[in-house]
Amino acid sequence: MQVAKGSYPWYSCGIALGIAVLFPLLAGMSFHILNVAIIMLIFILFSSAWNFLAYSGQASLGHAAFFGIGGYVSTLIARSAGATSFATILAGGCVAAFIGFLLGLTCVRLKEWFLAMVTFGFAVILQVVVASSLAATTGGWDGIVSPRLIPVSLPNYLVIEYYVILAVTVVSIVAIYLILRSRAGLAFAAIRENETEAQAAGINPVRWKLLAFTVSSFLTGISGALMVHHIGFISPEIFSADNSFWPIIYSIFGGLGTISGPIIGTVILTVVWDSLKEMGLTYERFVIIGLLLIVVVIFLPKGLVSLPEKIRERYAQRKKG
Amino acid sequence: MTRVLLEAKGVTKQIGGLTALKGVDLAVHEDEILGLVGPNGAGKTTLLNIISGIVPATAGTVTFMGEVITGLPPHAICRKGISQTFQLALSFPNLTALESVTASAIFGNHEKKKLADASHEAENHLEFVGFPLEKSETPVRNLNVVELKRVQLARALASRPALLLMDELTTGLNATESNEAVGLIREIRKQGISILIIEHVMRVIMGVSDRIVVLDRGEKIAEGRPYEVANNQRVIDTYLGDMDAF
Numbered sequence: 001m002q003v004a005k006g007s008y009p010w011y012s013c014g015i016a017l018g019i020a021v022l023f024p025l026l027a028g029m030s031f032h033i034l035n036v037a038i039i040m041l042i043f044i045l046f047s048s049a050w051n052f053l054a055y056s057g058q059a060s061l062g063h064a065a066f067f068g069i070g071g072y073v074s075t076l077i078a079r080s081a082g083a084t085s086f087a088t089i090l091a092g093g094c095v096a097a098f099i100g101f102l103l104g105l106t107c108v109r110l111k112e113w114f115l116a117m118v119t120f121g122f123a124v125i126l127q128v129v130v131a132s133s134l135a136a137t138t139g140g141w142d143g144i145v146s147p148r149l150i151p152v153s154l155p156n157y158l159v160i161e162y163y164v165i166l167a168v169t170v171v172s173i174v175a176i177y178l179i180l181r182s183r184a185g186l187a188f189a190a191i192r193e194n195e196t197e198a199q200a201a202g203i204n205p206v207r208w209k210l211l212a213f214t215v216s217s218f219l220t221g222i223s224g225a226l227m228v229h230h231i232g233f234i235s236p237e238i239f240s241a242d243n244s245f246w247p248i249i250y251s252i253f254g255g256l257g258t259i260s261g262p263i264i265g266t267v268i269l270t271v272v273w274d275s276l277k278e279m280g281l282t283y284e285r286f287v288i289i290g291l292l293l294i295v296v297v298i299f300l301p302k303g304l305v306s307l308p309e310k311i312r313e314r315y316a317q318r319k320k321g
Numbered sequence: 322m323t324r325v326l327l328e329a330k331g332v333t334k335q336i337g338g339l340t341a342l343k344g345v346d347l348a349v350h351e352d353e354i355l356g357l358v359g360p361n362g363a364g365k366t367t368l369l370n371i372i373s374g375i376v377p378a379t380a381g382t383v384t385f386m387g388e389v390i391t392g393l394p395p396h397a398i399c400r401k402g403i404s405q406t407f408q409l410a411l412s413f414p415n416l417t418a419l420e421s422v423t424a425s426a427i428f429g430n431h432e433k434k435k436l437a438d439a440s441h442e443a444e445n446h447l448e449f450v451g452f453p454l455e456k457s458e459t460p461v462r463n464l465n466v467v468e469l470k471r472v473q474l475a476r477a478l479a480s481r482p483a484l485l486l487m488d489e490l491t492t493g494l495n496a497t498e499s500n501e502a503v504g505l506i507r508e509i510r511k512q513g514i515s516i517l518i519i520e521h522v523m524r525v526i527m528g529v530s531d532r533i534v535v536l537d538r539g540e541k542i543a544e545g546r547p548y549e550v551a552n553n554q555r556v557i558d559t560y561l562g563d564m565d566a567f
Binding site: 182183186187189190193194196197198199200201202203204205 | 373374375394395396397399400404405407411412413414415416420421423424425427428429430436439476477479480
């Protein structure tokens with residue numbers, strides 16, 4: 001399962017991309033639906049970035065830190081420069097990557113849950129620092145306005161924004177796919193499966209884990225920058241545990257360690273989440289999502305992506321029986 | 322005698338209050354198969370793990386091809402030309418047999434090669450160790466013990482080592498499979514690879530080794546050709562006179 005070969009037939013990718021491209025037309029330009037779809041795309045990128053880290057056997061409970069760093073860096077540069085551009089978003093990603101690299105350097109030797117706790121603590125510390133010590137620049141808990149990705153004055157600005165974010169997400173996922181199909185993917189998988197044996201095969205776990213941490217932080221920073229420029233606002237709330245946990249939930253729900261897992265998980269849970277809200281089940285939806293997650297983890301530990309395989313197995317068993 | 326390939330001097334390992342190894346000296350020569358024997362808890366695996374860098378030594382030095390390698394991380398030692406198979410063959414449970422060996426073909430030495438070339442090389446190694454190639458795309462977790470051992474051996478060979486450390490290769494194998502393993506060990510030596518082997522099946526180690534080192538409670542108690550060691554009084558006493566084991 002380096003990256004399960006042949007499990008991403010071109011037609012399923014084509015259909016998914018086709019739906020994504022045609023979506024604004026299908027959605028009838030509804031402001032609400034487009035908004036939900038944009039946030040969904042951003043979380044697909046965020047979850048894929050988190051999952052990329054998990055692929056190398058590392059776990060983070062504080063990825064909101066890099067999400068927030070990307071958002072703040074891009075916002076502050078854009079505010080001083082007067083406009084949002086790909087350069088500020090890229091800068092957000094680069095600073096997140098650099099800080100991810102430094103954090104990785106100090107704790108990449110830690111095993112999964114110890115690393116997870118360090119990242120969780122890092123996000124908490126960052127939230128407090130941004131809200132208090134850096135309040136003069138960041139606006140403290142009140143937050144600051146972030147320039148929009150596409151000026152609201154443009155006609156169909158939300159549709160343009162949707163396509164820009166779709167393009168960034170697709171390019172990032174293709175990049176993740178290519179990395180995981182390369183020798184780097186093999187090194188990540190070997191380290192995740194058995195670190196001692198990986199070392200015996202000549203793989204330097206520190207180097208590769210650090211690379212995974214840096215790339216994951218970079219993509220998370222990019223997604224954070226896209227988020228704040230879409231919303232038009234940023235506050236220390238961006239570092240909240242919610243933002244650290246959603247990508248984990250999406251990835252586990254869809255299928256850990258797969259390319260399509262975070263995509264499927266994010267799409268389905270976002271649709272369910274938003275539909276329940278539309279139905280007026282504001283608080284009940286937490287319970288429903290929680291139950292769904294429990295059911296999937298118990299019956300489909302490899303996530304929703306393993307459902308077709310499970311059905312095939314059942315069908316084959318029945319035929320035998 | 323040929324040139325010394327690996328030399329361990331005064332290797333000591335303290336684990337808490339226990340001394341697992343007490344100043345062990347050992348040398349492996351080029352083209353040699355050196356057997357390492359001793360009762361359970363003698364420190365054989367610890368010594369192997371110190372040579373490969375998995376366990377740090379408390380004192381002593383290990384020199385390989387004239388270079389001190391003590392303190393180097395395992396991946397660096399592997400790339401210098403020492404590879405190891407483990408007593409408990411776990412490999413990479415969710416990777417295929419071919420991927421497991423390919424990883425070593427790519428990262429185990431300093432040669433730059435493409436993934437496809439490394440994969441082809443890995444296939445040759447799997448074939449050499451007698452792994453059924455129709456199972457090369459099978460996840461390692463679905464393989465039986467014999468197949469797992471073969472994958473591990475192919476993984477160790479794929480890094481193109483000068484010295485192979487083998488820890489209990491025949492554990493879990495029946496008599497026929499053990500004989501095949503002995504044949505394989507000899508074939509490996511023919512490729513110019515020296516071997517340091519731990520084995521509990523005395524018939525295997527006596528038949529295949531050029532020299533044998535005997536450890537007991539962390540100390541080297543004997544060293545020599547198989548028949549010399551088998552007739553050594555201290556070795557006989559250590560094995561409680563149970564020379565049938567030999």
